[in-house]
Amino acid sequence: MMKANVGIAKELLQQYAAILDDWIPKDAAVAIAVGDRYIYYVEGIHQIELKEGQPVMSGSIADKVISERLKVDKIMDNTLFGASYYGIGYPIDLQGQPGALIVILPPNYHVLKHEPFRFLTGKQEEEWSPIPIEEIAYIESLQKKTWFYVDGEQFCTSHTLKDLQLRLPKTFLRIHRSYIVNILAIERISRDITSNLLLTLRDGTELPVSQTYMADVKKALGF
Structure with a gap:
């Protein structure tokens, strides 16, 4: 049969x-x-x-x-x-x-078909600001909203992480169900007490790498 x-x-x-x-x-x-x-x-x-x-x-x-x-x-x-x-x-x-x-x-097929974002428009209180994409350190999904961070400031965007993952430049990397990081913002990579990877950004922010994305992160960063 x-x-x-x-x-x-x-x-x-x-x-x-x-x-x-x-x-x-x-x-x-x-x-x-x-x-x-x-x-x-x-x-x-x-x-x-x-x-x-x-x-x-x-x-x-x-x-x-x-x-x-x-x-x-x-x-x-x-x-x-x-x-x-x-x-x-x-x-x-x-x-x-x-x-x-x-x-x-x-997974980056859509990026190949569509021009990557050159900026994201973020909201703070009742004001909106277009932010050049290279200035964004990382993006976070928190409490059913998406936030991105620039020089310690927090902005809200209407895009989901999945949407962004399809349209961000190759310098951005999904590391966790809740985080996408700008590779250029990473200062060092270490391990936490459970031997999982931990990324420390240039502004001091620490972001965990989940097991789900461990292989992708190692391949992208070449180690």
């Missing part, structure tokens, strides 16, 4: 090949899930820990596409598949069963 499903999946990809080739990079990974399992996966240059026959996990793009029957377009952290990625999921049907076709791309 699995081989039959895989054959169907390949036929489906061939049918949509012309459409897919119009916009999907040739090195993108592609997965197909039907019901509660992935029946097809072709690796791309940006690999995740996904295999044919693997169950669809709660919270994944495939899970949302199949349950809601809607296109899903979002960046995912490395909690489910061992690596952060940008995924686009499309609802499909195979022999009457609900399924999802997932295109898997690097």
Whole structure:
């Protein structure tokens, strides 16, 4: 039955090949899930820990596409598949069963498609200030709001961390579910009492690196 499903999946990809080739990079990974399992996966240059026959996990793009029957377009952290990625999921049907076709791309794919922010407009009390992006030391999600910090001053922005992660220059790095840091603002990297990484910024601020982003941080900073 699995081989039959895989054959169907390949036929489906061939049918949509012309459409897919119009916009999907040739090195993108592609997965197909039907019901509660992935029946097809072709690796791309940006690999995740996904295999044919693997169950669809709660919270994944495939899970949302199949349950809601809607296109899903979002960046995912490395909690489910061992690596952060940008995924686009499309609802499909195979022999009457609900399924999802997932295109898997690097997490910075949107940055490649859209010009990065050159400034952020921040709010303090009832005033707004456009701040050059390179002046921002770090960005924080706190109490359901997003804040960024410049020379010790705090500004509020309407963008979420996920939105910002797609449009910030490469000098900004996600280090925690609550923090994005400007690499140029880092003074030193050390370990805390639990051996997790701790970033100390030039203004003295200390930011923890969570286990979820540890590998990404080490790769980006080259150590």
